[in-house]
Amino acid sequence: MKNILVEKIQQKKAVIGIVGLGYVGLPLALRYMEEGFEVVGFDVDPVKISKLAAGDAYIEHINPAPFLAAINNKTFLATTDFATINRVDAIILCVPTPLNKNREPDLSFVTGSLQTIIPHMHEGQVISLESTTYPGTTQEKMLPPISEAGYTVGTDVYLIYSPEREDPANPDFTTKTIPKVVGGTTPNCMEVGQALYETIIDVVVPVSSTGAAEMVKILENTFRSVNIALVNELKLVADRMGLDIFEVIRAASTKPFGYTPFYPGPGLGGHCIPIDPFYLTWKAREYGLNTRFIELAGEVNTAMPDFVIGKIVSALNNISRSVRGSRILVLGLAYKKNVDDVRESPSFVLLEKLQELGADVDYSDPHVPVTPVMRAHSITLSSINLTPQVVNSYDCILVATNHDRFDWDMIKQNAKLIIDPRGVFKADDIKIYRA
Numbered sequence: 001m002k003n004i005l006v007e008k009i010q011q012k013k014a015v016i017g018i019v020g021l022g023y024v025g026l027p028l029a030l031r032y033m034e035e036g037f038e039v040v041g042f043d044v045d046p047v048k049i050s051k052l053a054a055g056d057a058y059i060e061h062i063n064p065a066p067f068l069a070a071i072n073n074k075t076f077l078a079t080t081d082f083a084t085i086n087r088v089d090a091i092i093l094c095v096p097t098p099l100n101k102n103r104e105p106d107l108s109f110v111t112g113s114l115q116t117i118i119p120h121m122h123e124g125q126v127i128s129l130e131s132t133t134y135p136g137t138t139q140e141k142m143l144p145p146i147s148e149a150g151y152t153v154g155t156d157v158y159l160i161y162s163p164e165r166e167d168p169a170n171p172d173f174t175t176k177t178i179p180k181v182v183g184g185t186t187p188n189c190m191e192v193g194q195a196l197y198e199t200i201i202d203v204v205v206p207v208s209s210t211g212a213a214e215m216v217k218i219l220e221n222t223f224r225s226v227n228i229a230l231v232n233e234l235k236l237v238a239d240r241m242g243l244d245i246f247e248v249i250r251a252a253s254t255k256p257f258g259y260t261p262f263y264p265g266p267g268l269g270g271h272c273i274p275i276d277p278f279y280l281t282w283k284a285r286e287y288g289l290n291t292r293f294i295e296l297a298g299e300v301n302t303a304m305p306d307f308v309i310g311k312i313v314s315a316l317n318n319i320s321r322s323v324r325g326s327r328i329l330v331l332g333l334a335y336k337k338n339v340d341d342v343r344e345s346p347s348f349v350l351l352e353k354l355q356e357l358g359a360d361v362d363y364s365d366p367h368v369p370v371t372p373v374m375r376a377h378s379i380t381l382s383s384i385n386l387t388p389q390v391v392n393s394y395d396c397i398l399v400a401t402n403h404d405r406f407d408w409d410m411i412k413q414n415a416k417l418i419i420d421p422r423g424v425f426k427a428d429d430i431k432i433y434r435a
Contacts, residue, residue, distance in 0.1 A: 001124050002158070002188045006195045008089060012036045017088030019113055021048055021078065023271070023341055024130060024164040025094035026062055031175045031200045033070050040088055041078045052078035060340040060367055061169040085120035090128065090196055094164065096271070097131045098375070103278050105134060111141055118149045126158040126192045132217050132276050134283035137161075138210035143185060154186030160193035161210035163217030169339045179203040183213030221276040222294055227262040228273070229297035232304055235264040239434060246423035246434075266400050266421040266435065267304040267346025269335025274301070274344045304421075305349045311435035312354070312396060312419050319417065321395060324358030329384065329394040331411075332401020333365040340367040347400040348377040355379075362394075366405040388414040398435075399424050 008014045014037065018029045021043040029039045043049055051058045055068025070076030077084070085091060095109040110131055117127075127146070129138055138161045143153060151157045162182045167173055180201040184190025190206060197204050207213050231249065238245040245264060253261040268274040277298055281291045313323055335345035342348070347363065354361045363371075364384040371381050384390060386407065391397065391414040402422040412418065412425060412432075420427075421435040 001155070002192060005089060005124055005126060005158070005192055009192075009195045009199060012199065014089035015040060015087055017042060017085060017091045018094060019043075019091060019117070020094035020096070020109075020131075021045075021052065022094065022096075023059060023168055023343075024166050025092075026057060026059055027166060027175045028092065028094060028130075028164075029076070030057075030062065030066055033066055033076060034176075035200050037199075038075045039070070039077075040084055041076070042080070042082060042084070043078070044080060046080055049078045049080050059168075082116045083120050085117050086122055089124065090126045091117060091121075092128045092130060094130045097133050097275070097279070098271075099275050099278055104282055105279050107133065107137065107141060110137070111145075114142060114145055118145060121146075121149070121151070121157065123151070123156045126160065126189075126196055128160045128162050128193065128196065130162055130164045132163060132221070132272060132279070133214060134279040135211040135214040135218065136283065137214060138183075138185065154188045158189040158192040159185040159210075160189050160196070161213045162193065162197060163213060165217075165220075168341055176200065177202055179205050181205045181207060181213050181216050183207045183210040185210055218276055218280045221272045222280060222297075224262070225268070225273050225277045225301065226294065226297040227260070228264070228268065229300040231262045232264045233300050235434075236307065244427050244434065263423065264421070265304065265346070266308045266350060266398075268301045269343070269345040269347075270341065271343045274298075305346050305353060308350060308398070308419065308421050308435045309353050309357070311421075311433055312398065313357075315417055315419060315433045316396060322358075323354065326359050326395040327393065328354055328359045328361050328396045328398060329391070330354075330361060330363040330398045330400050331365070331406060332399070332403055333363050333368040333371065333383070334401050334403070337402050338367070338404055342368060342372060342374070345401075348374065348379060350398065350400060351379055351381075352377065363400075364406075365401065366403060386411070391415050 016032045016037050017040045018025045019042045021041045029041050032039050055064050057064035057067055095113050098106045100106045153159045165178045180197045182193040182204055184193050194204050235245040249261055252259055277294045281294050284291045316326055330347055333342055333347045351361050362384045363381055364386050369383050371379050391411055396417045397415045399420045399422050402424045408424055418432045419435045425432050427434050
């Protein structure tokens with residue numbers, strides 16, 4: 001059975017099922033379509049399915065044309081009907097893995113999806129989990145329900161873990177060119193997993209187990225979280241000393257060895273870095289370990305919005321204004337530049353904190369026309385179009401996201417006061433404050 005499935009994948013006759021059509025699942029579906037596979041996309045959100053059925057990819061950096069062409073050629077189907085799982089040969093789970101209010105892993109999307117899928121499975125399928133999670137998830141949460149359903153993993157069906165490595169809108173790396181780590185539950189699973197991804201990814205990196213593959217993703221994002229926390233803390237020190245941390249980082253980056261630049265900001269955003277390290281700290285406690293270094297980094301990064309708010313209060317005070325009643329414009333709702341992804345964006349925290357202090361707040365983001373529905377936030381605003389008169393009408397401009405599409409020269413010329421946590425401007429003007 002294994003050889004039949006591998007051959008089917010290698011000949012591109014396998015039907016690929018993608019569960020979760022967001023920032024990970026949609027590019028993956030597109031990549032399989034580019035290589036000539038038939039793809040079925042599953043999502044519980046009927047709005048997404050309706051848009052895809054009309055050829056709308058709904059994520060800014062993804063070209064919708066291939067989806068419309070594939071729909072017309074009947075090589076792509078978007079559906080909320082999970083009974084269609086019985087049509088596919090590969091099931092790839094790309095569902096969210098958030099934290100709950102206690103910063104503990106919430107695997108309900110993974111386990112819920114699996115329970116929905118299992119009744120429609122059949123022998124000869126491969127199941128891959130791509131959602132970021134703690135080491136042990138595939139063995140503890142995926143394997144038992146599949147086995148209890150009567151399948152022998154490694155013989156009847158094949159179970160693997162392969163962490164997503166998407167970097168939205170990065171022109172230097174694509175789904176095809178970013179190496180793909182794969183771990184299998186058994187050697188047979190590993191063989192099928194490699195075949196599944198070698199058809200669409202330039203380099204596949206096998207590891208010894210699903211646990212090792214899960215740990216790879218946690219390591220990558222914890223590395224970034226810790227280093228960002230370091231420069232955020234150094235930013236506080238530099239600020240107190242009257243130094244420009246961005247000038248320091250630029251100079252340090254000229255060292256050709258032993259140094260990697262990381263940059264401070266108003267807080268962490270995106271689905272990975274603010275969340276993934278806490279998956280590891282939670283799991284480590286099961287083994288009697290306290291990951292103090294990782295948890296401290298999380299505390300430093302989480303505190304950054306408060307530092308920014310303090311800078312706004314101080315800067316307004318210097319011109320004899322209070323936050324209450326001031327008109328404040330937040331530039332950028334997305335969590336990083338040049339994307340429309342707002343997951344875990346610190347901009348929402350900043351907007352809410354400013355509102356709580358009595359400020360009259362707006363935002364401008366050329367990539368996010370209206371505030372989307374969020375699990376943890378309830379802000380309803382629309383993006384403000386920027387003109388010199390509009391910029392000048394606000395008491396304070398906060399640079400939350402440094403999109404290239406902003407006219408920074410115009411903003412600098414017309415703003416009354418700028419709070420800049422992103423290092424867009426040189427701190428050479430009395431109306432510009434680092435934060």
